Amino acid sequence: MGERPLPEGRYGRSSDRRTPQRVRIALLVAGVLVGGVLAFVGYRNLGTTPIEGKQTAYEILGNDAVKISFEVARDQPERPAVCIVRARSKDGDEVGRREVLIPPSESTVIESAVIKTSRPAITGVVFGCSYQVPEYLSSTTRPSG
Template sequence: MNSSDGGTATPAASGAPRSGPRASYPAEQSAGSRRRWFVGLSVLVVVVGVALAWLGYTKFATPDVAGEATAYEILNPSTVSVQLTVTRKDPSEPAVCVVRGRSKDGDETGRREILIPGGTQTQIGMRTEVTTSKPPVIGEVFGCTMNVPPYLTQPAT
């Protein structure tokens, strides 16, 4: 055999560069090297999976406060009354909900912030009226938060 057909001639064994088909392929990896790559990639996949699960849980888990419109009534061409239920994890903390009225074309035509004071009940029902700039067709809760702005907690002067 000679070095042109991939054989091992004496010059290749002495450290001279190989030629032929085997020269274009990398040297085979040992079983231990492949095992280390497999274990390393497996650990990486598990760590990334746990990180994504934790991120999803913190982002989409049960919120601190949630509001839901349970009923609405159109009082006149510029006012809608909205009945809402607010659920809080910590009822002693105040919360604020934004209630809005929408017109037939889907535009938000009125908005109102409602302060839900701290208390003892985790779930509380409230009713409010929203003045609109167009005739309303629906009243709804836009969202709720535990971050109460100072102008809702300070007495008006």
């Protein structure tokens, strides 16, 4: 049995033309480049963190304060850093926040801070740490007022 051609009007024209090799190579190169860019962006955003703060303990000091202890690990111990710690209430709301200066020292340090709260808190957590220390934390003179 021989192969019968399909009716031209019903299925459209048959295309025996193939994509030129140059176009296929260009699409392959573009796909590899896009994949490389996505891998680089993913590594930068999801790779190892240069500084990380982790809560080690907390103590409720009353209805208006929480003491939090936390560990800070960093890849550049010679640089000062700042960590934001916060207190949270039973319903999950933030009821207190504080920025803590982490001076240059060992690569891993243990710090503690007391957070004043606007209402009773049930926990203290580390929100995050950064090498971008605000000027008012790094200067020796405290702002007045």
